[in-house]
Amino acid sequence: MTRRLLLGALLATAALAQSVPSYQQLVYPPLKQVKIPEPVSFRLKNGMQVFLLEDHELPLINGLALVRTGNLFDPADKRGLSTILADVLRSGGTHARTGDQIDEELENIAASVESNMGETNASLSFSGLKETAGTVLRVFKEVMTDPEFRQDKIDLSISQMNSGIDRRNDDPQGIVEREISSVIYGRDNPYGWNIEHADMAHIQRSDLQAFYRRYYFPKNTMLAIYGDFSAPEMRTQLEELFADWNTEQPPVPAFPAVTAKPAPGVFLAEKSDVTQTFFAIGELSGTLRDPDYPALEVAVNILGSGFTSRLMSQIRTKMGLAYSIGAGWGANYDHPGTFRIVGSTKSATTAEAIVASRAEVEKMRAAEVSEQELKSAKDAVLNSFVFFFDSPAKTLNRVMMYQYYGYPKDFLFEYQKKVTAVTRADVLRVMREHIHPANLSIVAVGNPKDFGKPLSDVGKVQQIDLSIPPAPAK
Amino acid sequence: MRPRFALFLLIPALLAAQSVADLQKSFEKKVTEFTLANGLHFIVIERHEAPVVSFHTYMNVGSVDDPSAESGLAHMFEHMAFKGTPTIGTKNWPEEKAAMDAVDVIYNLLDAERNKGPRADPKKIAAIEADLETAMQKADSYVEPNEYDRVVESNGGLDMNAGTGEDSTNYYYSFPSNRIELWFLLESERFLHPVFREFYKERDVVREERRMRVESSSQGKLVEALSATAFAAHPYHNEPGGWASDIDHFRRPAAQRFYQQYYVPANMTLGIAGDVNPAQARKLAEKYFGRLPARPLPSQYRTVEPPQEGEKRVTISSPAQPFLILAYKRPDRHSPDDAALSVLDAVLSDGRTGLIYKDMVRDKQMALGAGSQPQFPGGKYPSLFLLYSAPSTGRSAEENEKELYQIVEQVKTTKIDQQTLDRVKTKLRAALIRKLGSNTGLAVELCTYYVNYGDWRKLFTELDDYEKVTAEDVQRVAKTYLVPEHLTVAYTFVPEGGAK
Numbered sequence: 001m002t003r004r005l006l007l008g009a010l011l012a013t014a015a016l017a018q019s020v021p022s023y024q025q026l027v028y029p030p031l032k033q034v035k036i037p038e039p040v041s042f043r044l045k046n047g048m049q050v051f052l053l054e055d056h057e058l059p060l061i062n063g064l065a066l067v068r069t070g071n072l073f074d075p076a077d078k079r080g081l082s083t084i085l086a087d088v089l090r091s092g093g094t095h096a097r098t099g100d101q102i103d104e105e106l107e108n109i110a111a112s113v114e115s116n117m118g119e120t121n122a123s124l125s126f127s128g129l130k131e132t133a134g135t136v137l138r139v140f141k142e143v144m145t146d147p148e149f150r151q152d153k154i155d156l157s158i159s160q161m162n163s164g165i166d167r168r169n170d171d172p173q174g175i176v177e178r179e180i181s182s183v184i185y186g187r188d189n190p191y192g193w194n195i196e197h198a199d200m201a202h203i204q205r206s207d208l209q210a211f212y213r214r215y216y217f218p219k220n221t222m223l224a225i226y227g228d229f230s231a232p233e234m235r236t237q238l239e240e241l242f243a244d245w246n247t248e249q250p251p252v253p254a255f256p257a258v259t260a261k262p263a264p265g266v267f268l269a270e271k272s273d274v275t276q277t278f279f280a281i282g283e284l285s286g287t288l289r290d291p292d293y294p295a296l297e298v299a300v301n302i303l304g305s306g307f308t309s310r311l312m313s314q315i316r317t318k319m320g321l322a323y324s325i326g327a328g329w330g331a332n333y334d335h336p337g338t339f340r341i342v343g344s345t346k347s348a349t350t351a352e353a354i355v356a357s358r359a360e361v362e363k364m365r366a367a368e369v370s371e372q373e374l375k376s377a378k379d380a381v382l383n384s385f386v387f388f389f390d391s392p393a394k395t396l397n398r399v400m401m402y403q404y405y406g407y408p409k410d411f412l413f414e415y416q417k418k419v420t421a422v423t424r425a426d427v428l429r430v431m432r433e434h435i436h437p438a439n440l441s442i443v444a445v446g447n448p449k450d451f452g453k454p455l456s457d458v459g460k461v462q463q464i465d466l467s468i469p470p471a472p473a474k
Numbered sequence: 475m476r477p478r479f480a481l482f483l484l485i486p487a488l489l490a491a492q493s494v495a496d497l498q499k500s501f502e503k504k505v506t507e508f509t510l511a512n513g514l515h516f517i518v519i520e521r522h523e524a525p526v527v528s529f530h531t532y533m534n535v536g537s538v539d540d541p542s543a544e545s546g547l548a549h550m551f552e553h554m555a556f557k558g559t560p561t562i563g564t565k566n567w568p569e570e571k572a573a574m575d576a577v578d579v580i581y582n583l584l585d586a587e588r589n590k591g592p593r594a595d596p597k598k599i600a601a602i603e604a605d606l607e608t609a610m611q612k613a614d615s616y617v618e619p620n621e622y623d624r625v626v627e628s629n630g631g632l633d634m635n636a637g638t639g640e641d642s643t644n645y646y647y648s649f650p651s652n653r654i655e656l657w658f659l660l661e662s663e664r665f666l667h668p669v670f671r672e673f674y675k676e677r678d679v680v681r682e683e684r685r686m687r688v689e690s691s692s693q694g695k696l697v698e699a700l701s702a703t704a705f706a707a708h709p710y711h712n713e714p715g716g717w718a719s720d721i722d723h724f725r726r727p728a729a730q731r732f733y734q735q736y737y738v739p740a741n742m743t744l745g746i747a748g749d750v751n752p753a754q755a756r757k758l759a760e761k762y763f764g765r766l767p768a769r770p771l772p773s774q775y776r777t778v779e780p781p782q783e784g785e786k787r788v789t790i791s792s793p794a795q796p797f798l799i800l801a802y803k804r805p806d807r808h809s810p811d812d813a814a815l816s817v818l819d820a821v822l823s824d825g826r827t828g829l830i831y832k833d834m835v836r837d838k839q840m841a842l843g844a845g846s847q848p849q850f851p852g853g854k855y856p857s858l859f860l861l862y863s864a865p866s867t868g869r870s871a872e873e874n875e876k877e878l879y880q881i882v883e884q885v886k887t888t889k890i891d892q893q894t895l896d897r898v899k900t901k902l903r904a905a906l907i908r909k910l911g912s913n914t915g916l917a918v919e920l921c922t923y924y925v926n927y928g929d930w931r932k933l934f935t936e937l938d939d940y941e942k943v944t945a946e947d948v949q950r951v952a953k954t955y956l957v958p959e960h961l962t963v964a965y966t967f968v969p970e971g972g973a974k
Contacts, residue, residue, distance in 0.1 A: 020762055022561055023625055023659055031652045032525040032749070057523065058911050059493040100836075103826040108897050109489060110904030112825075129490050129904055156839060163795075163842040163866045170794035172690055273793055274690035276682070307556070307623035307634070317619055320678030323686055344686050376628040383630025386650045390524040391912070 034389045039224070039396050040231045044239055046246050047219035051400050052234055053226040055392040059130040061227035063137075064397070065144065066404050067122040069215035072190045072255045078202050080195035084157045085149075085208045086117035089124075092153040094142040099153055102139060111136045113143050119191075120255055120334055121404065122215070130228040137241060144216065145245045149208045158200045162471070165197060169466050172271055172278040172445045176342065179464055180280035183267055183441045184338050185260045191335075192260075197471035217247040224400045226393055258336050260284050262439035268455055269445045269464040277350040277446030281357060282340030283439045288331045288407070294418035295426040296434060300329040302369050302377045302427065303360060304341055310360050311341065321345045321353045333405035339435060347450035351457045354442060358458075361440075364431045368424040381419050388412060490903040497910060498934040505920070505930065506752035510759060512768040513740025517920045517930055518755050519747040521913060527748030529657050530917035531645040531665075534743070534925050535736040537714035538640050538776055538855065543723070546716015547732050549638040550680055550724050554670045555645065556622055556636070559663045563621040563671060570616035574671065577609045578726055585725075610674060617671055625660065629653050633914070638714045640852035642925070648914060651749035655758055661744075662762035665737055673726045681722065684715045692794035692966050700964040701851060703788040704801050704858055708779035710851055738769040743925050745917035779803075779856060786962040791969045796871040800861040800878055803960035807853035807926060813939035814947040815859060815955070819848035820898040821890055821948060822861070822881070827897065829884070830861070834877055840869040844878075853926065858962075859955060871965045885952040889945040902940050906933070 039053040071082045090113060093099035106112055111128035113136070124144050128136030169175055178194070185192030225234060262283065286293065304311040304327025315325045325343035341361070345353035389395060402411055443464070444455060455461050506518040540547045560567045584602045587594050626634050626647060634647035649657055688694040698713050705711040715721075744763075746755055782803055804815060823830050823845035834841040844863035851857060861882070863874040909915050920930040 020659060020662075020765070023656060026656055026659065028652045028656075031650050034525060058497070058907055059490075060907060060911075100832075104897075107825050107827045107901065108893070110901045127908075129493070129907070131489060131493075156836065159839050159866060160835075160842055163864075166867045167795045167842070167864070170692060273692065276685040276690045278690075306627050308620045308627055313619045316679055317672065317675065318614075320675040321682070323679050323683035344682070344690075346682060346685055376624055379628040380630065383628065383650060383653075384632050386524065386526055386630070387632050387648070390526045 031386060034386055036389050037392050037395055039399050040235070041399075042235065044218065044242055046242055048242060048245075049222040049403070050235070050238060051222070051224040051396060052231045053224075053392050053396045054229065054231055055226050056228050059228050060127065061130055061133045061136065061225065061229055062127045062393070063125060063140065063223060063225040064400070065124040065221055065223040066400065067124070067216055068220045068252045068404070069117075069122045069211075070120040070255065071117050072119055073211075073215075074190055077199065078207060079190070079193055079199040080161060081199075081203055081207055081211060082117045082122070083195070084154065084161060084203055085211050086115045086122055087157045087160075088149050088153050088208060089147045089212070090115040090143055091157065092150045093148050094146045095148050096142065096146070098150065102143070106136070106139060109135060111139075113140050115143070120332075133229060134237075137237070141241050141245070144221075145242075147212060149205055149212070151205055154203075154205055154208065158203060161195065162197055162200055165195060165200075165468060168194075169271070169468070172274050172276070173344070175269055175271070175445045175466065176278040176280045176443055179267065179269055179445070180282050180340055180342075180441065180443045181338065183263050183443055184282055184284055185258065186263070189259060190256060191258060196469050198469065201471055213247070214249060215252060217249045218242065218245055220249065220252055222400055222404060224396050226396050255335065258284070260336075262436070263441045264439050266442045266444070266455060266459040266461045267464050268448065268461050269443065269466050270448060271445050271466070272447055274445075274447055275347060275450070276344045277347055277353075277444050277451070278342075278344045279350070279354055279357075279442065279444045279446075280340050280342045281354065281361075281440050281442050282338050283436060283441060285330050285337045285339040286434065287336060288333055288411075290331065292430045292434060293329075293331055294415055295422045295430045296329045296331070298374070298377050298381070298419060298422045299364065299369075299427040299431050300327055300339065301380065302373050303327050303364050306380065308376065310363070311343070311357060314360060315343065315345075315353060315356055319353075319356065321349050321356070325353075325357070333401070333407065347447050348452040350444060350446055350451045351453040351455055354444065354458050358437070358440070358442075361431075361435060362437060365428070365435065365437070368428045371424065374422070374424050374427065378419055378422060382416065385416055489900045490907060493907060494903050494934065494937055497907065498931070501910075501934070506755075507930075508756055508759070510739065510764055512764065512766050513738070513771075514759075514763050514766060515743045515924065516755065516759050517743065517745045517924060518750055518752040519745070519913075519916045519920060520750060520752065521747055521916070522749050525651040525749045526648055526913065527651045527654055527657075527746060527750050528648040528913035528917045529646060529661065530745040530747075530914070530921050531661060532743045532745065532918070532921035532925055533643040533645075533737065534641075534741045535643050536639050536641045536852070537712055537716070538709040538852070539732075539736055539772070540709065540712065540716065541728070541732070543720060544716075544728055544732075545712040545720045546680065546684075546714070547720075547724065547729060548643060548736070549714050549716060550677065550721070551729055551732055551737075552636050552638045552643050552645075553676050553680055554673065554729060555664050555668055556620075557671045557676070558618075558622045558669055559667050560669060562625065562660075562663065563618050563669065565616045565618055567616075570613060570671070573609065573613035573616060574726075577606065577613050577674075580606045580609050581725065614672060614675070622660065622664070625656075629656055640710055640714055641854040642922075644918065646914065646918065648748075654746075654750060654755070658758040658762040662765065665742070666766055668733065670726050670729055673724075673729065677721060677724050680715075681718065684718060684721060688713070688715060689718075692790065692792040693797055695792070696790050696797055696799065696964055696966050699788045699790055700799055700801055700962060703786050703964065704782075704803070704962040705779055707777045708855060709776050710779075710855065710857060713851075734769075736772050738771060739763070739766045740768070740771050743921045745921040747913040747917040747920075774854075776855060782960045782962075785958050788962070788964045790964075790966045792966040793968060794966060795867070796865050796966050796968065798863045798865070798871045798874050798878075798965040799963070800875070801850070801858040801962045801964065802860075802956050804849070804857060804859040804955050806856050807849065811947075811951050811954070813936070814943045814951040816848050816902075817895070817898055817940060817943045818885065818948050818951055819846050819859070820901065821885070821894060822846040824898065824901060827894075829881055830863075830878070833881060834863060834874065838877065840866055840877060841874055842866050844874070871967065875963065875965075882952065882956045886949065886956065889949050892945070895943075895945055895948070899940055899943075903937055906937060
């Protein structure tokens with residue numbers, strides 16, 4: 001034992017003498033060529049678009065269907081309808097079996113089928129072991145094409161939603177994310193409104209059925225499957241499986257347009273049980289189609305992404321005012337997203353942290369970033385580019401998303417080229433053209449009793465009423 | 475239809491069993507292990523699907539190792555591990571070092587004056603505080619801010635972060651695979667000679683982290699109170715983030731002592747998963763990590779929690795909607811009952827067929843969410859088996875608590891049926907398979923199993939332990955451990971008149 005230790009110590013001493021290079025001296029071999037798999041793509045006879053990608057590493061099979069709909073189609077008096085629909089699509093069972101029976105059947109074979117509603121797409125996913133692929137696919141198809149929307153599960157879903165509404169002011173991070181959206185997009189449209197108890201009181205089974213019939217049809221659906229299977233065999237299997245799903249509907253209209261007007265100002269939501277103020281500073285941003293999108297990504301990364309950004313260096317590292325602080329440009333595929341800075345600081349330094357964050361935006365608009373900042377930000381994007389291709393699932397998902405939102409197949413490579421070309425002048429230009437200090441909305445969630453400098457130092461303060469409207473009397 | 479269904483019922487017990495056996499065999503070929511002379515252990519997992527590689531550093535150090543009145547120190551060190559080295563993060567190392575030392579000389583004077591208690595001179599304190607501020611500013615003026623992070627990010631490093639728990643501290647990120655040597659260099663440097671620069675600024679950041687995670691979250695406060703109540707003597711009493719006043723009193727020399735004592739090579743396991751050549755990794759390991767001097771392993775002994783002799787109860791007054799936790803004492807992860815407790819947990823709350831979900835969420839609609847967790851807050855030492863619930867609007871925490879006792883009673887008095895047992899075992903096997911498809915997942919899992927069980931293969935052989943669990947075992951562990959004398963109840967409640 002002693003000998004071994006002694007020998008270890010000697011070796012360690014010998015190793016100490018060995019010099020190692022500094023990181024600047026390291027020379028890297030060229031990165032190996034990435035193998036980008038090509039999914040098989042085709043349309044079933046019923047019009048459903050399918051993408052298949054074999055991946056034989058593990059004995060699993062996974063799938064994701066996208067349906068062109070979204071909660072942006074919720075009626076104004078039944079906000080949340082599509083969310084309830086997506087939930088009960090799965091839990092409410094099919095014509096042949098209840099949701100509870102499906103739960104047992106799937107979990108007996110360690111499989112899952114889940115349904116979800118997003119802003120601009122609805123999704124249905126499945127996952128299972130290779131050896132039970134047939135069963136999983138059959139259940140998945142049944143749920144997608146033959147839902148029953150049983151009343152007991154509608155009641156459960158609405159009850160869950162109501163409990164969720166009552167809990168929506170419990171987490172300050174959640175409040176600030178929600179309210180900055182509402183302030184920027186406005187509260188009178190599906191981009192910015194909240195779901196209330198009153199909406200839940202109106203939702204009927206017939207509403208779910210009508211929403212389902214309007215949007216869930218083959219030509220309005222894309223399906224991507226990856227995993228341990230043979231693509232030609234899967235194609236045959238899918239043709240058979242979906243042969244009896246032939247419902248037709250007129251094409252789905254465009255999503256409602258964003259009608260947001262600038263809403264500058266300081267908005268305070270009071271919350272008594274916190275020691276930090278959670279804040280967001282933002283305005284409407286843009287889409288990925290915007291020619292300036294690559295430059296904006298670089299610019300906003302320098303401002304607020306990762307540990308080396310200006311916001312992190314200034315607000316966290318130098319001033320010690322925050323643990324969490326960052327910014328994102330927030331572009332969407334199909335409609336303007338929101339640029340936002342999000343952070344949190346102790347109540348006493350609320351105004352200080354917000355003012356300091358806003359100052360970083362101003363600095364980005366006042367002068368060009370340094371050559372080193374630009375290089376680091378571009379290198380971060382370009383050197384990590386390979387991670388876009390590190391799993392077949394990512395590739396498949398991207399191919400489907402591009403097709404769903406009508407983007408060119410080579411969009412990512414064009415993005416890479418444009419990032420390479422971004423200059424310091426570009427960064428300054430896009431910061432000046434796309435970010436408007438006079439339009440910035442500031443939302444703070446916190447306890448003003450403990451604020452040091454008053455929030456009015458930041459700007460004229462308007463109150464946000466967080467109280468939750470009760471359900472209408474029955 | 476009927477016969478098919480019956481046949482189908484017979485299959486589950488066998489599902490995925492062959493796949494797991496095959497996968498374990500294939501991993502024997504993909505995994506290479508070696509231990510350096512200084513005791514540092516490497517696990518290399520080859521996965522050449524894409525030219526990327528993920529790294530995981532598992533330090534067998536956590537908040538259970540925090541010194542008394544310095545709760546959160548392990549976490550504080552984790553933050554300092556991103557501050558750089560004598561060559562990374564500085565504009566002028568000798569000057570910076572002298573300036574940092576000067577800060578602590580002044581800080582010692584401040585402490586000395588404060589330690590006089592009622593005889594301390596407020597004017598003197600104010601004067602020293604002013605000197606301290608000037609000295610800190612001088613030290614900070616030599617800092618090249620966030621250089622360590624910048625090198626990682628600009629080289630394509632992805633998802634770099636770290637976390638400190640009760641039992642361990644974990645550091646991780648991924649690189650394109652042509653940057654492997656850069657990771658060896660950066661990771662060995664920061665654990666060979668970390669520099670605790672900007673220590674007192676970072677202390678404020680750590681304090682903000684606590685405000686965010688604990689003080690501004692009703693569930694954060696509840697969990698902190700639960701640990702502090704359930705554990706009277708064992709260090710699981712403290713959360714990894716530490717208590718507010720301890721954070722405010724951290725000193726740089728204490729963090730350095732902590733590093734010296736616990737960050738020893740034999741306490742460190744490194745996982746590398748992805749497009750990596752094990753022979754080359756070994757050469758680089760010797761070259762870079764061979765430099766860490768061997769030091770003795772710290773003691774693993776921690777005050778043993780005495781037996782609990784009656785129910786404990788803790789409440790948090792909060793305007794947030796109520797949340798309820800029942801916590802029963804259970805043995806550590808090496809207990810022969812560990813597998814049965816994991817199966818019990820899955821029976822209670824896995825997926826849409828868990829007993830608690832079906833009863834409280836689905837059928838009685840008394841909870842928005844409810845479930846269980848087999849092991850909290852850690853597993854190295856005896857810990858807790860949790861049941862929890864977020865009551866639905868209009869349903870009380872008391873009603874939810876009673877219902878959870880009903881379910882506990884049910885698993886104690888009735889054996890679970892064979893179909894449920896088979897289902898749970900199949901799901902545990904499938905869950906393992908699903909873990910094996912990512913570099914980051916593999917790096918962390920193999921390190922974790924190696925450190926906690928002495929062999930990464932336990933990741934696979936654990937399934938044999940689950941396979942042996944019978945319905946009687948599940949009933950027996952429920953009877954043994956889910957007993958009122960070993961229970962701590964924690965819940966938040968809305969005070970009269972709403973917000974306090």
